[in-house]
Amino acid sequence: MEMKKGKECKFTFRSVAFFLTIVYMVSLIPLLWISFYNYPSADDYSIGSNCRQIWVQSHNIFAVLWGGVVRAVEDWLSWMGYFTSNFLMAVPPSTFGERCYVLTAWIILFALSFSTCYFLKMIFVKVFHADKYVSHSVSMLMLFVTVQCMVGRVEAFYWYSGAANYMLVHSMSLLFYGLLISLLYDKGKKRISKLTIASFLGFLVGGGNQMTALNVAIVLFVAIGLGMLFKKWNEHKGLFIPIILFYIGFVLNVVAPGNWVRAEGVGGMNPIKAVLVSFYYCLDYCVEEWSGWPIVIMVVALVPLFWKMVSKTEFKFSYPLIVVVFGYCLVSAMMTPPLFAVGNMEAARLQAVTFAMYLLVLTLCEGYVVGWVQKKMQKEKPETVGKFSVNETWCLLSCLLFFVAAAGITIIPEPHYFTASSAVASLTDGSAKEYGDALKERMVLYNSGQKDIVVQPLPTQPNLLYFSDIKEDAGDWENGGLCRYYGIDSVRVKK
Secondary structure: OOOOOOOOOOOEHHHHHHHHHHHHHHHHHHHHHHHHHOOOOOHHHHOOHHHHHHHHHHOOHHHHHHHHHHHHHHHHHHOOOOHHHHHHHHOOHHHHOHHHHHHHHHHHHHHHHHHHHHHHHHHHHHHOOOOHHHHHHHHHHHHHHHHHOOOOHHHHHHOHHHHHHHHHHHHHHHHHHHHHHHHOOOOHHHHHHHHHHHHHHHHHHHOOOHHHHHHHHHHHHHHHHHHHHOOOHHHHHHHHHHHHHHHHHHHHHHOOHHHHHHHOOOOOOOHHHHHHHHHHHHHHHHHHHHOOHHHHHHHHHHHHHHHHHHOOOOOOOOOHHHHHHHHHHHHHHHHHHHHHHOOOOOOHHHHHHHHHHHHHHHHHHHHHHHHHHHHHHOOOOOOOOOEOOHHHHHHHHHHHHHHHHHHHHHHOOOOOOOHHHHHHHHHHOOHHHHHHHHHHHHHHHHOOOOOEEEEOOOOOOOOOOOOOOOOOOOOOHHHHHHHHHHOOOEEEEOO
């Protein structure tokens, strides 16, 4: 369709993608900046103590990694079945020096950003042949809202033990999905290398946190069923290798003796009740608690992007209701393992990974529904000119202007509403620096050779950085973990 002279829009697919990429990258600067004041706490010490001592005594990276494997096996037998997560938590960045802990936020944010972009590109570009710039715009918009509106931000991005167990494994699962989709289209040597990576990654994802592992197990089960229904598996037999390896890891995760050891000390729900309650919790958390105005704006802004995207594909999008219901069930399934294990979803890290999955599923479901509407309304395939129409441009501009105005109104009384504004608030009021300086002073004492140490209470608890602290009681488990980590006899906070 040719636009009339004077009404031609200057908003090209490429310029919108470039703008959204810059916005997203700039929004990450405060998050990465404040990470320079980040230090380990709680499980970073207690779980990471073995590998830390190995590094101090040998400075051998392979010995450290083997120590992580040994710790994962021990935990698999005596505490929890997610062996991949156990390994990751056993080797925090601080293993190689406290200042390496700064890398926590960098690792998690990069992993989430890269895996999300790769996964969505494989779906939109490889499967539906969408414009790569429109696809990238969708990824940037969704990532921006995911990161800036993230619930449980400390445990999602800054506390390594929580972030590695959940957000990092979630990112691994998206990369695994993306590789499987890519394998449907790639040939030759590139396919062999991707198949090898996907097989290794599939096993690790199967051994990751049980929320993500169950989610992947459901998706692959449905994919296998559809493949058999439409008789497509004969064309893609090689995919069985990474899928089988995933299920091997998943079974090892579920049947681990440590799961039953841990279950003895907590009060979880029976399986049927856990499934039913998870459906209610999905509505309660996703709709009532998490779907604020930024998500509404994201949904509206995605409409013109998806409208352009689906116009290039011959796919009919015939079953929108089934897809939306499946998406709802998928997000609900994220909540079933913790309800079964401990009977609640209170831990911020559990909510964080569920929130990330919710926005991803919401985005994909919206794309499918927009595709269904577009195919119903438009009988002929439109000509693609690489630009947005005037109406589509006004929609995107209106969303941008409304977001800027609403954000300005919101962060004045509530500076911690967004992740970036929270980081800026803690950086500008000096609380992040005070927190980091206090912990830095403690590190000097821990490495001084003293065996019985008393430290001052933390002067501040920054919204993004503080997860937990050692106690006045030297016998507390966190204090004990820190002692093992540094090889000291006792530590406590001064009363």
